[in-house]
Amino acid sequence: MTPADPDPIRGAARGSAPVPLSVLDLAGVGSGQTAGEALEATTELARLAEARGFHRLWVAEHHSMAAVASSSPAVLIAHLAAHTTSLRIGSGGVMLPNHPPLVVAEQFGTLEALHPGRIDLGIGRAPGTDPATAAALRRHPDTLSADDFPEALAELEAFLEDAVPQGHRYARIHAYPNPSSRPPVWLLGSSGYSAQLAGTLGLPFSFAHHFSSRNTLPALELYREAFRPSEWLEKPYAMVAAGTVCAETDAEARALALAGALHMLRLRTGRADGRLLPTPEEAAAYEFSDAEREFVDAWLADYEVGAPETVRKGLLALQERTGADELMLTAQIAGRERKLRSFELIADAFGLPRA
Numbered sequence: 001m002t003p004a005d006p007d008p009i010r011g012a013a014r015g016s017a018p019v020p021l022s023v024l025d026l027a028g029v030g031s032g033q034t035a036g037e038a039l040e041a042t043t044e045l046a047r048l049a050e051a052r053g054f055h056r057l058w059v060a061e062h063h064s065m066a067a068v069a070s071s072s073p074a075v076l077i078a079h080l081a082a083h084t085t086s087l088r089i090g091s092g093g094v095m096l097p098n099h100p101p102l103v104v105a106e107q108f109g110t111l112e113a114l115h116p117g118r119i120d121l122g123i124g125r126a127p128g129t130d131p132a133t134a135a136a137l138r139r140h141p142d143t144l145s146a147d148d149f150p151e152a153l154a155e156l157e158a159f160l161e162d163a164v165p166q167g168h169r170y171a172r173i174h175a176y177p178n179p180s181s182r183p184p185v186w187l188l189g190s191s192g193y194s195a196q197l198a199g200t201l202g203l204p205f206s207f208a209h210h211f212s213s214r215n216t217l218p219a220l221e222l223y224r225e226a227f228r229p230s231e232w233l234e235k236p237y238a239m240v241a242a243g244t245v246c247a248e249t250d251a252e253a254r255a256l257a258l259a260g261a262l263h264m265l266r267l268r269t270g271r272a273d274g275r276l277l278p279t280p281e282e283a284a285a286y287e288f289s290d291a292e293r294e295f296v297d298a299w300l301a302d303y304e305v306g307a308p309e310t311v312r313k314g315l316l317a318l319q320e321r322t323g324a325d326e327l328m329l330t331a332q333i334a335g336r337e338r339k340l341r342s343f344e345l346i347a348d349a350f351g352l353p354r355a
Contacts, residue, residue, distance in 0.1 A: 016351040018319055020055040022328040023343065024092045024241055027059065027069035027076065030277040030334025035069045039076070041336035042069075046080045048340055050087035051355040052347035058092030058122060058328065063129045063137065067263060067277045067332075074107040081115040090120025092206065092241070092328070093188040095128040096152050098137040105159035105175035112179040119183040122206060123156070125149040125194055150197065157185065184232065186239075191215050195223040202230025209318070210243035210330055213302035220322055240324040242315065243303035245331045246345040247338075250306040256342070257305045259283040260332035261296040268295070277334035308349035 025045055029038040042059070049057050059076050062068040070076055073091040081089045094104055104121075111119045127134035158164045159175040160182045187198035187205050190212035198205035205223045209216045220238050227236040245260070247253035262283045266272035278286070288296065304314035319327055329346065333339040 017327075018316065019324060020326045021053075021315075021346070021350065021352070022056040022058070022088075022239070022326060023049050023054050024058050024060065024328045024330035025070070026062065026330075026332060028277045028332045028334065028339075029067050029069050031279050031282060033276065033334070033336075037336065038069045039079075041339060042076070043080060043083050044336065044340060045343065046084050046087060046089070048343060048347075050084045052344070053352035053355075054087070054343075054347070055326070056088035056090060056120060056328075058090045058120065060092050061095050061098070061124075061128060063098075064133045065272070066274050067272065074111065077111055077119065078114065081111065081118060086118070088118050088120055089115070090183070090186075091122045093122030093124040093186070095124045095126060096149060096156065097125065097127045098129075098134060100138075101152050101156035102159055102170075102173065102175055104156055106177075108183050109160065109175055109177050109179055112181065112183045113177045116179060116181065120186060121160075121183045122186040122188050123153065124188045125153075153187075153197075153201075160185070189219060192219050192222045195219040196226045199223045199226030199236065200228060202228050202233050204233060204237040204239065206239040206241060206328065209240045209302065209322070216240065216322060220324075237325050238323070239326040239328050240318065240322050241328040241330055242318055243300075243305075243331060244311060244315065244329040244342075244346065245303060245305045245333065246308055246311045246342045246349070248307060248345070250310055253306045253310075253342075255280040255284060256333050256338060257300055257303055257331075258296065259334055261299045262286055263332060264299055265292055265295055277332055279334050280338075308345045311346060312349040 023045065025042050027038050027042040029035050046057050057080065059070045059073050061070065061073050063071050073094055077089050077091065108119060108121045162174055162178050164171050164173065185203055187194045187203050189195050190208040195205055207216055207219050223238060224236045245253050245257040247256055259278045259280045259282065262278050263272065266275055304311045315327060331342060333342060
């Protein structure tokens with residue numbers, strides 16, 4: 001099979017951005033919104049990202065969460081790829097402990113066959129959900145340990161390559177369809193484990209700075225130190241996912257970001273069951289305790305929030321600080337118009353071209 005080239009700089013329109021800019025979306029369902037409306041907003045965001053020169057759009061895997069409609073990344077990726085023509089579409093990510101590697105290989109082999117050269121397979125090593133939900137996904141709780149991740153990843157790679165070793169228990173099994181090139185495999189992480197593994201395997205690495213900022217620099221250093229060239233990648237390639245909320249003014253952007261922070265507060269305190277993303281108006285009316293306000297301020301401290309120039313300067317500083325080869329921007333913003341406008345303003349701030 002022809003090696004897939006994950007290098008997104010080649011052919012990527014960047015405007016005045018120092019590195020490619022991409023998008024991570026959770027298909028967030030806002031208060032007063034249906035899941036169908038949220039998914040349509042994600043589809044519109046993909047079209048906007050393509051038209052404005054963003055390089056890729058990924059969707060995340062979450063389960064049993066009313067506020068997140070991206071529970072099935074492969075299905076949503078197929079839809080988004082069918083509604084765009086050049087934008088790379090992928091998973092940020094597929095949580096491998098939740099899925100048999102053969103199933104993932106078949107899903108992404110199908111996606112690659114349908115949309116050759118446009119599909120990314122981002123892989124995470126944690127279930128990303130509570131133990132009961134994880135058990136419901138796999139039906140075998142004893143197979144859900146993240147400690148099994150390297151073996152499961154190797155199995156997935158072998159299926160993608162149609163190269164299961166002779167003598168392996170799955171040697172006679174093939175993951176069809178088997179496209180002419182495999183989708184690039186990325187490892188995702190919020191600590192040093194996946195960073196080091198990605199480096200050892202010579203894979204591109206995406207770090208979740210938006211919820212693990214204290215680990216960003218140590219993890220990137222581990223990745224670069226551990227990196228060994230592979231047939232897929234000659235040198236380290238690190239992408240940093242950054243929480244980014246942009247509006248016409250700093251105050252308006254802060255109000256949007258506060259709503260997302262309130263949702264995270266509810267998640268962390270077990271009060272998010274059945275709740276949708278709050279609106280800025282709901283967040284403004286919420287009476288935060290001192291402890292809650294401290295949590296919100298800490299959560300937003302590493303977000304890039306503000307008017308276009310504020311966000312541009314913040315992202316430039318983040319890229320310089322981390323040496324990221326690519327920035328992936330993400331935001332939980334309730335409401336289609338506000339979410340789309342945030343990314344439109346960011347594109348304008350960096351002078352990204354219009355299609």
